[in-house]
Amino acid sequence: MINHVSIGVRDVARSKIFYDAALKPLGYRLLSDGETSLGYGDGSVVLWVQKAERPVPSDMASGLHFCFDAPSRKSVADFHKAAMGAGGKDNGEAGLRADYGDDYYAAFVVDPDGYRLEAYCGAAK
Template structure:
């Protein structure tokens, strides 16, 4: 249904370090890099990131978050550790979320610009 998502950030270099680290365990990488822009995905770009001159901080009340598929529970944990190591904030440690489903295993982080991101693995 959704082809891609775009977000604006204050510091493209800091953001690249963060997303390179956090998304690598999930099998995603930077597929496109230009002056002030980044594109992440596995085969095709699904997340575009652009540096903006006047960024508006992410609004935690909006409910917006980006969920990335993970290949395993171990990858969910690696995503969370990498996100925190690169300046992200914890928004939910790796673990089962039975309220979402019996095999819903996820971790949540907040990136340096305040965007909420999640890694999810759904097999038993």
């Protein structure tokens, strides 16, 4: 249904460090690298990260977050660890979320600009 999402950031270079690290364990890579924009995906760009004059203000109560498919539970944990090491903030360590489903395994982080991100794997153990 959705072809891609674009987010505005204050510092593209800082975001590149974060997203390169956080998305690598999920199998996503940098496909477009420019001074003012970055494009990530696994064949085509699904996430654009762009320099913006007025990025959306961080609002933990907004309900807005972006969830990325993960190929395994290990990659979910690796996403969380990589994001923390690249300037992200913890918003929920890797683990089962039984209230979402029996095999709902996810981790949650906040990027340097305040965007909430999730990595999710629904495969059984």
